[in-house]
Amino acid sequence: MKKLLAKEIRLTANPLSIVFIAFALMTLFPGYPILMDGFFLGLGIFFTYQQARECDDVIYTVLLPVRKKDVVTSKYAFVIMIQMANFILCVLLTLLRMTVLKDAGVYLANVMMNANLMYLGFLLMVYACFNIFFLGGYFKTAYKQGVPFLAFSVATFIVITIGETLSKVPGGQILNATSGVHPVHAVVFAVGVLVYVVGTWASMIQSIKHFENIDL
Amino acid sequence: MSAVLEVKSLSKTYRQGQAVTFQVKDISFKVEAGQVMGFIGRNGAGKTTTLKAILNLIRPEAGQVLIFGKDFLEAEDEIKQETGYAVGGMSYYKRKRIKDIAEVTKTFYDNWDDQAYRHYLKGFKLDENKRLMDLSEGMKVKFYLTMALSHQAKLLILDEPSSGLDPVSRDEMAEIFKKLAAKGVAILFSTHITSDLDKCADAITYIKDGKIVASMDKQDFIEHFANEMATTSPSLEDIMVYIEHEEVDI
Numbered sequence: 221m222k223k224l225l226a227k228e229i230r231l232t233a234n235p236l237s238i239v240f241i242a243f244a245l246m247t248l249f250p251g252y253p254i255l256m257d258g259f260f261l262g263l264g265i266f267f268t269y270q271q272a273r274e275c276d277d278v279i280y281t282v283l284l285p286v287r288k289k290d291v292v293t294s295k296y297a298f299v300i301m302i303q304m305a306n307f308i309l310c311v312l313l314t315l316l317r318m319t320v321l322k323d324a325g326v327y328l329a330n331v332m333m334n335a336n337l338m339y340l341g342f343l344l345m346v347y348a349c350f351n352i353f354f355l356g357g358y359f360k361t362a363y364k365q366g367v368p369f370l371a372f373s374v375a376t377f378i379v380i381t382i383g384e385t386l387s388k389v390p391g392g393q394i395l396n397a398t399s400g401v402h403p404v405h406a407v408v409f410a411v412g413v414l415v416y417v418v419g420t421w422a423s424m425i426q427s428i429k430h431f432e433n434i435d436l
Numbered sequence: 437m438s439a440v441l442e443v444k445s446l447s448k449t450y451r452q453g454q455a456v457t458f459q460v461k462d463i464s465f466k467v468e469a470g471q472v473m474g475f476i477g478r479n480g481a482g483k484t485t486t487l488k489a490i491l492n493l494i495r496p497e498a499g500q501v502l503i504f505g506k507d508f509l510e511a512e513d514e515i516k517q518e519t520g521y522a523v524g525g526m527s528y529y530k531r532k533r534i535k536d537i538a539e540v541t542k543t544f545y546d547n548w549d550d551q552a553y554r555h556y557l558k559g560f561k562l563d564e565n566k567r568l569m570d571l572s573e574g575m576k577v578k579f580y581l582t583m584a585l586s587h588q589a590k591l592l593i594l595d596e597p598s599s600g601l602d603p604v605s606r607d608e609m610a611e612i613f614k615k616l617a618a619k620g621v622a623i624l625f626s627t628h629i630t631s632d633l634d635k636c637a638d639a640i641t642y643i644k645d646g647k648i649v650a651s652m653d654k655q656d657f658i659e660h661f662a663n664e665m666a667t668t669s670p671s672l673e674d675i676m677v678y679i680e681h682e683e684v685d686i
Contacts, residue, residue, distance in 0.1 A: 223543050230540050231529050279493065280528040284544045285516035288492060435494035 224294030240264025244309035250326040258346030322399035337405040341412030342383040348419035349375040359427035440622035446499030460646040474637035475626040482646040483626035520584020530569035545587035553586035574605035594625035610635035630672035
């Protein structure tokens with residue numbers, strides 16, 4: 221797996237997939253739907269898939285001395301690696317906002333989602349949308365990318381809309397707190413972790429099944 | 437001689453809805469160590485489908501592929517350590533330099549031999565600082581062969597390696613195949629260019645409309661069709677025309 225992951229980075233990855241990890245900085249943006257970071261991260265990885273198709277990456281990889289299913293798991297591992305790099309940055313920036321910057325005027329007056337534990341939970345759900353809808357859809361054919369990306373985009377915008385709306389419903393203001401961890405935040409975060417882990421795992425198992433049966 | 441590759445009753449059907457659009461059926465043949473097997477047939481006869489099914493790039497409905505006596509699906513990673521491939525017209529990572537692709541590829545092979553890699557680069561006059569897209573089709577085939585031979589492949593599976601090559605490069609390729617076979621490498625290569633087979637093939641497997649017409653030693657193949665055609669010493673091109681001849685209805 222290490223060798224395949226190294227191959228993904230050295231031969232397959234479009235540099236934008238790595239560069240777009242920096243969209244984590246959006247966590248600091250006031251007055252902006254900061255969950256869009258997850259969408260842009262997916263867009264960056266999408267560039268790698270377009271490049272991979274152009275250079276017959278899948279055929280090359282399948283012909284290496286690996287099992288066919290390893291091709292799928294390595295591609296999931298690459299995406300998870302990118303997502304976790306982005307997530308760690310987002311966690312650090314969220315901690316910054318929740319401590320040093322918790323009383324900053326721009327965040328106290330922020331009408332959009334604030335960075336807190338609930339935000340991180342929703343961010344994991346956006347990552348999960350990519351893994352379920354884009355990767356899961358892509359591995360049905362190993363070449364069609366348009367419809368899977370559209371499905372990911374639609375699912376992501378639904379998740380973002382729900383996330384941004386929750387704190388606007390009467391009594392929901394606590395969800396947008398700039399500091400502290402409230403039980404609801406913890407619940408949303410736990411749901412995010414669950415959706416990400418279970419969604420990614422189930423998508424990968426399904427993708428392996430599809431990939432072993434499709435004609436390349 | 438022992439069979440390095442044994443294909444048993446391989447079948448694959450392509451459908452559009454319920455209608456069958458193409459089928460390769462009951463494909464069986466063997467390639468032995470040190471043997472150059474020409475896999476021949478017209479365009480669309482099923483050569484690429486068969487080779488892809490052997491390599492598990494497509495999933496056949498029936499049949500079995502044994503390489504080095506092991507079931508390919510059960511020992512895929514192990515078998516691929518000793519097998520090399522080249523597909524004419526394919527260009528992996530065309531914007532990457534040869535040395536970058538080789539650097540990554542070699543990490544996967546237990547038997548990678550850097551000395552052999554340098555030897556074949558020199559022998560094939562490949563500049564490893566060139567990008568794949570800067571190589572001619574002939575040089576690309578040589579690059580794929582270099583990669584395969586650097587990990588001591590004992591079986592080469594080559595899909596139309598001579599397509600797009602000029603006559604001189606095709607002649608060179610035939611010479612390379614003969615030298616490799618002399619070292620014990622088994623080679624299965626598909627082609628529709630009969631002159632490639634004249635130069636280097638020891639055995640012929642002929643496929644027509646998805647079915648094997650014959651699979652035997654080249655001399656036996658020629659004699660078999662000489663009797664059928666009631667002629668003496670037909671060329672492989674004559675035999676191919678005889679097998680494939682159809683009235684042109686215009």
